[in-house]
Every structure is written in C-alpha cells, then in structure tokens.
Amino acid sequence: MTPRPRVRPGPPGTPADRQAARQTRELLAGELSRAREAALAWRNGLAALFAGLFGFGLIKGRTDVGGLAAPYDALVGGALLLCLVCGTLGALLLLRAAHGAPTGVRLPTGVPATATALHLGDHMETRRTVRALTRGVALTICCGALLVTAVALTWYGPGKDGPRILVRTPSGVVCGKPGRTEAGVLLVRTDTGEVAVRLARAEAVTAVDDCPGAAPP
Known part of the structure; x- marks a missing residue:
C-alpha cells in the first residue's frame, strides 16, 4: 500500500519571520493608494505633455487639409481620427487608474470580513489599476505620435x-501654371521652365485642369 502523506507542523516562527510578515501586510495595505498616486502623477504629466504638443501643432503652417494632394489628405484625416480614438480611450483608462471604477465596493463573503480577504480585494483592485495605467499611458503616447504625424503631413x-492655363498664340500653344504679369507679359511655368507670353498676341486664354499631353498627377 502507498503510504499516506502526513502533515506535520513546521518550525516555529522567528522574529525575522514575524517582521517579514508584518512588512508584507503593510505593503499590501498601502499598495492601492500608491498605485492611485502614481496614476495621478502620470495623468498630470501626460496632460502637460499634450498641452505642449497642442501648442506645437498651432505653429503656423498649412491650415487647410483640403489643400493637400491625394492620398495625403486622407492620411491626415485617418491619423486625426485614430488620434481622437486613442486619446479618448487613454484618458478614460488614466481616469480609471487614478480614481477607480464608478462602481460600489464589493465585500467578500462572510460577515464580518477578515482582514486577509479585504487585503486580497485591494490587491486585485491594485492589479486592475496598474493594468489600466499601463494601457492608458500606451494609448496616450500613440495619440501624441499620431498627432505629430498628422501635423507633419x-x-x-x-x-x-x-x-493650369492654356494660352494659344500664332506661334503655338503654351500651357502651365500661371505666374506673374508684368507690362503685358504673362509668365507661365511649364514643365520645361518659365515661358513669357505677350498677352497682346494671345488668341485665347483658357483655364484647364491638365495640359494637353500631360500625364495626370
């Protein structure tokens, strides 16, 4: 027959064991408040960082996204949309980490609840707080990266x-981007350089989307 295992009491606790147990209990009792303080500090730091990023984005540059060529206009719109989604989710997670979930406290079974069960509940909430803080920081950093990308684009x-402007003259057709006009001479920027056209000799001046024979952009 297989011998049955016998459970015997272990060695008596030493003062070092009691000191370690006391320190462990103190760490468990204060870990949730420390995690919330860290989340609050991260939230304030990221808020200051984003204030600087928004100020950076307000520096003078192209202000009309519709003036961008395709597909850059769509890329900027997509980056701004993802930035909004990541920023919203990141802010909610940081608020969850700093202030907890908007729910009531669930006491463990058994009344009155033991101190060990209460510490275990705090420990589980601390793990959820740290998880929300980590994800919130990652999403907020992604939001900042997307914002910088959109501004750069x-x-x-x-x-x-x-x-484009197409000018017909007795000597031929000139097509390109209109430039400045001086003393009855229109400067047209073509693919081969600027061409001066005397408006007095022009037979027709027409605005066109593309020059004849030019490949579409």
Missing part, C-alpha cells in the same frame, strides 16, 4: 496642383 505634404 499637413506641413510637409505636397499640395494639390492649382488650375
């Missing part, structure tokens, strides 16, 4: 091509 993305 708005500043440095290529603009839409303006309307």
Whole structure:
C-alpha cells in the first residue's frame, strides 16, 4: 500500500519571520493608494505633455487639409481620427487608474470580513489599476505620435496642383501654371521652365485642369 502523506507542523516562527510578515501586510495595505498616486502623477504629466504638443501643432503652417494632394489628405484625416480614438480611450483608462471604477465596493463573503480577504480585494483592485495605467499611458503616447504625424503631413505634404492655363498664340500653344504679369507679359511655368507670353498676341486664354499631353498627377 502507498503510504499516506502526513502533515506535520513546521518550525516555529522567528522574529525575522514575524517582521517579514508584518512588512508584507503593510505593503499590501498601502499598495492601492500608491498605485492611485502614481496614476495621478502620470495623468498630470501626460496632460502637460499634450498641452505642449497642442501648442506645437498651432505653429503656423498649412491650415487647410483640403489643400493637400491625394492620398495625403486622407492620411491626415485617418491619423486625426485614430488620434481622437486613442486619446479618448487613454484618458478614460488614466481616469480609471487614478480614481477607480464608478462602481460600489464589493465585500467578500462572510460577515464580518477578515482582514486577509479585504487585503486580497485591494490587491486585485491594485492589479486592475496598474493594468489600466499601463494601457492608458500606451494609448496616450500613440495619440501624441499620431498627432505629430498628422501635423507633419499637413506641413510637409505636397499640395494639390492649382488650375493650369492654356494660352494659344500664332506661334503655338503654351500651357502651365500661371505666374506673374508684368507690362503685358504673362509668365507661365511649364514643365520645361518659365515661358513669357505677350498677352497682346494671345488668341485665347483658357483655364484647364491638365495640359494637353500631360500625364495626370
């Protein structure tokens, strides 16, 4: 027959064991408040960072997204939409970590509840708080990265091509972007450079979307 295991009492606790148990109980009792304080500090720090980012985004640059060439206009719109989603979720998670969930406190079974059960409930809430803080920080950083990307694309993305002008003269056809006009001479920027056209010799001046024979942008 297989011998049955016998449970025997362990060695008596030493003062060091009692000190370690006391410190462990103190750590468990205060870990939730420490996690909430850390979440509050992160929330304030990220709020200050975003205030600086929004100020950075207000620096003078292209202000009309509709002036961007495709597909940069769609990329900026998508980046701003994702920025809004990430920022909203990140803010909610940071608020959850800093102030807790908007629910009542659930006491463990058994009245009165033991101190161990109460500490265990606080420990589980601390884990949820840390998880919400970690995810909130990650989403907030993603929101900032998307905001900077959208601003950079708005500043440095290529603009839409303006309307072209087609000028018919006895010597031929000139088509390109209209430039300045001086003393009856119109400067037209073509693919090969600027061409001066005397308006007095022009037979027709027409605005066109694309020059004849030019590949669409």
